[in-house]
Amino acid sequence: MLLRGTLAVAVVVGLATAGPLRAEGPWTLLGDHGLTAGLAGPRGAGVSFVGVSVDGRTLAAVTASGKAWESSDQGASWRAVEAIDATTLLHPERAEAAPPGVPDALTIRHPYRAGWLYALADDLYRSEDDGATWVGLTDEAALPMIGATPSAIAFDPADPERIFVATEAGLWRSADAGLTWVGLNATLPNFPAGLFRPLDDGAPPLLEIEGLGPALLPGGAPRWILAAQPSPAAPADARTAFEVFLAGGAVGGSGRAGSEEAVTALAVSGGPEPLQFVGMRDGRVWISADAGASWRPAGEGLPRDGRSVVDLWADPGASLAAIAVFAGPSGGRVFRTVDGGRLWDDLTADLPAGEIRAATASADGEAVYAAGDDGVFFASASLRSPTPATSWQAVGDELPVAAPRDLFVNSRTGQLYVSLEGYGVYRRRAPDVLRSLRLLNAADLSDRPVAPGGLLTVVGAAVGTATIDGAPAPVLFASPEESQIQAPFDAAAGRAATVRLSTSEGVETLRFPVQSLAPAIFTTDGEPLVVDAGTGRLLDLTRPARPGSRVLILSAGLGAVNPTWPAGVAAPTENPPAVVAAVSAFLDGVPLEVVGASLAGGYVGAYWVEAQLPSSLRGGLGRLEIEAGGRRSNTVQLFLAP
Structure with missing residues (x-):
């Protein structure tokens, strides 16, 4: 993201940037407990009971999951x-x-009317x-x-007018x-459960909510928003409708709830020869x-x-690498394969007792995470070779007690x-971020080339000094968790540059591609840093772009400028150097006037x-891109007012 040292300038244009990636710290709730879904207020999961005490001081509720809650302030907070x-x-x-x-x-009689x-x-x-x-109170336009x-x-x-x-x-x-109605679900801990679906832009992952569909958390939004249509990046969860075949015959059920042969877990690997892994209620993998044309049992x-x-x-x-989690409060619960499922080894070791309900791992194959009733845990474990894992460690202790x-x-x-x-x-x-050094394009935290x-x-x-192909690269920010450096304006383009970093651990040498032009739009949590040119306000869900307005797109990778400018120095606010290359911009594929x-x-x-x-916009979300030298940027979503 943008440098912490440049944030003072953001005040001038009204732009609130995210600063560098946050250092390791406590768990943070994204959004609140409600979900925007086109109702009278934020929705939650089902609630089976609501009651008010005789003295009117306590509001009580029981969620469909069986948890009981009480409020002494009309639902503003719950215990x-x-x-x-x-x-x-x-x-x-x-x-x-x-x-x-x-x-x-x-039918219930109103006790006071x-x-x-x-x-x-x-x-x-x-x-x-x-x-x-009778009159219907809640059926509005069939919703x-x-x-x-x-x-x-x-x-x-x-x-007597107040009802729940x-x-x-x-x-x-x-x-x-x-x-009229207001929802109490933003504060009641009753968020609909969901499964993650990763997106490609570094944003918070899409959340696939059972029975409702995909939900997104756009920048500027106070809560998750239920998407109108499923995203291609988020295929429907196949756990409830999946048949396993072996030699032409079905060996698993069709996912019927309660069946011993029901599919309970599904994962698909990447790589040139992807594998499908299916877990069953009866413990088979x-x-x-x-x-899916043919299947073999796990080894x-x-x-x-x-x-x-x-x-x-x-x-x-x-x-070839996968992790399997088995039910049970003790014994072997987390297992690893590094050879496509022919052999598995138990990683449970000193993992605390209790049900483990989910697992994931870092793509570099050096860390495994497990989440259970007692929290989230982390262990160093290779997914390239069956070497022993390290001891499990708790990942923070700030999470609420929940499955x-x-x-x-x-x-x-x-x-x-x-x-x-x-x-x-x-x-x-x-x-595990603190153990693995990596380079990213700072605009969108991707591996796209830098200009x-x-x-x-x-x-x-924390980087002390840096060079790119032997030339000094200014270090603009440094912390133990991350640093930012700038490529010199005269850096050689068209190949992978050698980046040498001096850190407390010594000198590290990495490679990163440099192109003469590598356009990108700055994002934070996947949302673009685009401001209204007239007001200087950051555009987001609450302040969409207006028809006929001009927007300023904070960008990277546009290369040489005239007059030339030194690296490591903030550009002047008056008459800043102009980009030499021709730059184009597109909204939903239609060229904009730059x-x-x-x-x-x-x-x-x-x-x-x-x-x-343009003077008229369709409203909703538009796809914004820029282009320079025939190269397109990342595609970002821009909120548009009709």
Whole structure:
């Protein structure tokens, strides 16, 4: 990302940058406990019960997962409890009346409004005349605004207009007896469980939520947003509909819930000859080398005691490595193969007792992570050879106590993600980052080439001095976790440059490609750093780009400038040097008028590309790119106002 030393300039243009990658620190919640899904407020997972105490001071709820919660401030905050004390709650009377065509509705009498009834069915209905007439309260344009199938309703003795309803989409409150609603799900720890689907741009991974589909966390968004359509980068979870065949005959079930032959885990490796690994409820693991045309059983080393396979991870960069996790609070639970599943060895060692529910590994094959009921753990273990693993270590102790659903490590950015049932997604720096030195293009933390004058992020070391092909490369920022250096403007292009880094561990030599032009758009967490040229405000979900406006795209890799400028020096804010190459910009593939391109005043190693947006925009998300010298940049998503 951009240099910490340049952040003062951001104030001038109103741009808030992310600074360098965060150092190793505590787990951080991404978003909140709710999910934007087109309802009256953020939704959650299902809530099965809601009640209010007789004195009106306590709001109680039980989630569909069985966890009990209480609130003393109308749902602004919650505390977990072992169980709800039903003797303290108000219990409204049931009534026999029901709306026409809804004979199975659960009808509740309002305890403080004579003649008022509420019927709970697929939607919520209200009658003000003891059931003679009814009005639907939540069915709006065929989409229930608080989610379908309300299961419980509660009334506040302090305010007859205030009611609470539990639905399959969480917990909801109305201050006008059901005419309008607000969600209480942003604060109630009841986030829908999801599995990670990695994206290619260094952003937080997409979250595939069971029964709902993919969700994204765009920059500037306070919470995860349910995508309208599945992403090609996130194939539907195959765990519930997958058949395993061997010699033309089915040896596994079709994924029916509860079946001993149901598929419980699935992973696909990368490499030139990818393998499919499938885990079963009965503990068997099957492997296919021909996209499922034929299958072979896993080889020696795995448990044979019938325990379920709860998770599988396969190396996206090499076809032979995989991790399998088996159910059980003790004994062998985490297993490794480095030869395509023919032999497995037990990595459990001193892993603390307790169920392990998810595992992942770094793509360089030097670290394995396991998440269980007692937290997330890390061990150094090769996935290229069956060498012994090191002792397991806890990865922080700040996570709430909850069952993990999935783990994901972005080996490029060094971020570790865990999906916790009820609580949502947490992120922190992966411990193995500190052990492996790597170079990244600082614009988007990718391995795309850098241009002369461009920025490189060094992950894993504090750099004292640096050279690129023997020429000094200014060190602009240094910490034990990462550093940033700038390639000289006269660096030789067209080949992999030799980068020599002086660190506390000695001199490290790495290679990184340099091109004369390597356009890229700066991103933070996958979101572009693009500002409105008129207001200087960063464009995001809350401030979309306006039709007819001009935008400034913070860019990298645009090469030579006129007049020439030295590396390591911030560009002037007045009359900054202009880019020599012709620069183009595109929105959804349509060329934009480029007003100008120059070094970004006050920044080191960055450029502004100013582009004119058309007078009409379709609204939503647009695909933004720049181009120089026939080379396209990374594609970023820009929020557009209609």
